Amino acid sequence: MKKIGVFFIVLSLMVLSACSMESGLIKEQPKKESLQDVKIGVSISTLNNPFFVSVKDGIVKEAKKKGIETVVVDAQDDTSKQISGIEDLILKGVDVLVVNPTDSAAISSSVLSANEAGIPVITIDRSAEDGEVATFIASDNVSGGEMAGTYIVEQLGEKANVVELEGVSGASATRERGKGFHNIADKQLNVVTSQTAEFDRTKGLTVMENILQGNKDVEAVFAHNDEMALGAIEAIQAAGKDILVLGFDGTKDALDAVKEGKLDGTIAQQPALIGEEAVNAAVKILKGDQVEENISVPLKLQTN
Template identity: 50%
Template sequence: MNKLLTCTTALVLTLGIAAPVMAKDTLALVVSTLNNPFFVSMKEGAEQKADELGYKLIVLDSQNDPSKELSNIEDLTTRQVKAILLNPTDSDAASNAARMVNRAGIPLVTLDRGVTRGKVVSHIASDNVAGGQLAGDFIAEKLGKGAKVVQLEGVAGASASRDRGQGFALAVAAHGFDLQASQPADFDRTKGLNVTENLLASKPDVQAIFAQNDEMALGALRAVRGAGKEIIIVGFDGTDEGIAAVKRGLLNATVAQQPELIGAMGVEAAVKLLNGEVIAEFQPVPLQIIVN
């Protein structure tokens, strides 16, 4: 009898079924692009929190392409994920992706940027309007009323672009700035460089530049240095490279978000929802302005 039990036990162990192993529940994060340090940090924050809470996290990169984003979402709706975290490429275009998630009956949480249409259980982001105004207030502190400024806008249609622009517009009105130009550079460093070079050629008296993210601010910095000018540059996001540039006196300021915290809060929100807890429709993430 003992010999039989021993043989049976050995067989069970050999087959790998000695003890039931529960598969981890799976969440998914669809990020607008991983070619940007801010969103890499967001991904890392989400991954760390998912691991801490015992969930598997699938991460898909939309490469700033709404059609790729929709394809990513379509893929995930067939993979039995428990919840989807979406950082949209474009708030309007992402509405189709959101509705696809809704039809699949999967909870949707948006990070940093919202979607124009579709049901979202929670949106987690910095107060981008307040951040844009904060950037303008900083410029006013340095230059006073009536300063000649330009703005580098992010991706057209992204809620972050609209909100940061709205906040900066409030500061422009409050401080009587001469807004000489406001042009998109798609949150991209190279485009930030090229757009700024063109603006400096046509607007040689510019005193300050507000870039809606640090990547564009760093591009603008290259253009300003190449032109041999002294211009105040304020970025947004508080990326490691952006903060380092501020500390070195290259950028004047950056409105710092906490991308790791946004990612982590997204995972926490999804897990709470899956556990039957009530979560807020909007969860603001604190920000601050970092200056040299």
């Protein structure tokens, strides 16, 4: 009988342990009445992209105004480097973690690590697929993709031949911008090809060069970000073509290109405002206030 009793006790402990793991118990973060000594850890996918530099600057500037220290790490578009960088931020004991993921799925392990350490996580521009995120701050990428498709239809009419330059595979922004664009394009445009250039200007140039060699009737390009759009313009100009090009982000280089008539338009985000919103959300979280699950920053179509 004693053996049976011990068996049931052990079994009960195992069940309770399993339930605790399944429910994803996360250490409670103590409320902070003062922002003194608060440290925000920031992991940016790449600081080789002007858009993310503006996001980072928005975070640092707003944090400084509030007397908050920031520690920024650059993943250089390398998922393993981002995971390692976040591990370092956790070891440094940051109070809040702000992450702009290189890959929405791959970054989930880092979010879970922060959860276990009791560090609230905020994701910006791209989401995380797993783990507990306090809030996700971004533009409405699906809506922006739809704006792009609609603009091309308005300018060129239905059934125009369009190339889509996609962002990094696995990034939520790539999926969402593509989804919005195809909501319009699949019904009203002829998408000649969709190829990734990984949000990179040089790759945008190379990919566009290759596309133009095999497709002579391209009338428009929708690039998932401005860097790829600017690269595509170089290829188009070298080929002596007249093709409508639309980017996404509203970076300084892109807006300058729009003013100069080189770029037809960009779905402009407000990267500095995304950064500011991240800091404001972090302060609310630390004070124990509620934050919205999703914070949307407005988009604007900028054309020449």
